[in-house]
Amino acid sequence: MTEARRTVDILVVGAGPAGMAAAVRARESGRGVLVLDDNPAPGGQIWRGGQEHSPSARASSWFAKMAASGAQVIAGARIVDGDAKRQCLTVEMPDSAFEVSYDKLILATGARELFLPFPGWTIPGVMGVGGLQALVKSGLPVTGKRIVVAGSGPLLLAAAAYFRAHGAIVPIVAEQAPVSRLAPFASRLAKHPGKLFQAAALRLALHRSRYRSSCWAIRASETERLESVQLQQHNRVWLEPCEYLAVAYGFISNVELAVLMQCQTGAAGVRVNDLQETSQNQIYCAGECTGIGGVDLSIIEGEIAGYAASGRDDLAGNLFKKRDKARQFAAALESAFALRDELRSLADAGTIICRCEDVTRERLEPMRSWRSAKLQTRCGMGPCQGRICGPILEFLLGLHPESVRPPVFPARVETLLRQEEETRPT
């Protein structure tokens, strides 16, 4: 399977804001850096599609720093396996595979959206908020289309604005959080330099009728393709005609690779110390995989990890205060958008929970552990490897996913062949 093995000083997984910041700071500190990401271009979720698609000043500045840094970037490279003891990762490319050995590893694998099932959530036209955004970025025309945006979190507004800018009609943005939590959050936002704009947008939105708090989707028209979505706000239930429903309830950290590398995790994500070091020697973690905190925190964490992995603890230390502030913001975010209990009963007995294996809620309800659920119903055994249904089961039934086994993403069988130890360069 494998081409020649590569060896690098610092290997960064993920070319989102955190991975880019880490790579830049590590290069500045004089280390050799390789960045791997499974998307076709660097940028991660927020700067997806590279610079042309993310014209913000900050994005441009980080893309420029990246380009100038001399860090090597390989896009379309997916890490599917790894071995903490041998300090190497297995990388799969569209038609080849290789192993990389590292001195230091920085995991910046980001987050994915949290989906909560409701009747009709699997029909065509119902999508993740980021998922639909990504499709539009890659050319899906939405001019004149009606898109209902629903779920939770500040990104609903950003996404709605994005869809409108591409000609879509967004009749409503349904936020499950109550105004009693959102209003204080908006005032708080205003205290953060750099977030004034977001604060203004949120405050403005709260006063506009199209942004509804305490509002969520309870059912999608169970037709062949989406025609309307049933929304609920307080005691009112109504049908909102639409061609797309973009829905997500916040984010889940991508911890699978870290877990495979035997890094400890906590409730929020991968556990790290002040220097963004994990419980495993030589492995650092930065950005949303340590917990959901937004792009500012991701960048700062990335910088700290980049410095620390290069032995520049002094420079890393200079950023601790800034990180503390960003973390306070993250905590406020979490409490403002905490998910309400009613969402646990949206899925009825016949609603599919595991989309890969078509497992309904009623079959999962009697299960006492994730392991039983998996063994008895095949839930989580499909190609998504439990990435979608795992967090759902945790939220609905309190079942905690079990340990991670390789490959962390489905991989060609031949990729699992390991290069002979002897060929390892000395």
Place this chain on the structure above:
Amino acid sequence: MPSAASFDIAVVGAGIVGAACAREFAEAGLRTALIEAEAIGGGATAAGMGHLAVMDDSEAQFALTRYSQVLWKELAAELPAECEYLPCGAMWIAADEEEMAEVHRKQRYYSERGVPVEVLDTSSLADAEPNLRRGMAGALLLKDDSVVYPPCVAQFLVAQAQRDGATLILGRRVMRIDGNTAKLDDGSILFSDNFVLANGSSATSLVRDLQIQPRKGHLVITDRYPRFVRHQIIELGYLKSAHATRADSVAFNVQPRSSGQLLIGSSRQFGNEEAGVDGKIVSAMLQRAFEYMPGLKKLSAIRTWTGFRAATADKLPLIGPSPGRENVYLATGHEGLGITTSLCTAKLLGDLLLRRTPVINIAPYLPDRSYAVHG
């Protein structure tokens, strides 16, 4: 106060063996308890391939596996769809003429004993399994071999036992057994006249001097590729691998699941009790598989996992009273055949407990023989 439930028989472990035993005893009217520390069918049973195989390693092994196949055929009609019973048959592949001679020997052996078999030559094998590498010498088709999804079978057997009155105690571990009491990990005591240890290689923690070793295995499962293979396929070289009692070994073994997924095996390692996936042995195992079936390389693998077979020195399970402890019965040591032989194990233990005449001679599986061997 400890709880004071009282049973005729308490089965430790709800893997497929314990589940089958509980069902057998409850059906016969015994007051039965089944105690499982983790999840039903979550031990070796979840790791296994679920090939219901007839084997000719020894007369005793043949008798056990063949009788089991008969029992499986009876059960098949009752099995719910999620048990994925697939009567696909198994093919033992001969790579060369030397192995082909073994195919003919096996054909005679099985035919004499009434097992339906067929010999395939190079070209009929290529037709039957187009994804095998061309130029194999041939194969032996065992028509009665089949495949199940073991965890759901275990669950089904437990449900049947419960229907017949058995008590399931889930999430409790048996810590020790003294006379007619078992102490559980929450401090409670369970009273039972008899006990059956169906807890795989962990049985060594409940009776002393038991000679069982965990033998680690790896499997890889792919995405769905319906009809990529049509039978359980095993290389004849597997036998050499399965017989090695010290060194690590690998052999080509692939199984079609009714979902269209493929299970790729197999490996055997002694002295490695760590549950983690060992990249080196997976490589060796896949390398071997690619030699037989190159098309596997490009398929998408979803997961790799490991499991432990409870191995005895003479490769036969331990079924019957534990020497020196007349009310403690063993039902362990099934190595790589415990899915197949679970039903027969339950039947034989039922025969012993209820003083029925067993259909096959039980002597080769009685635990004293192993103690005699090991002194």
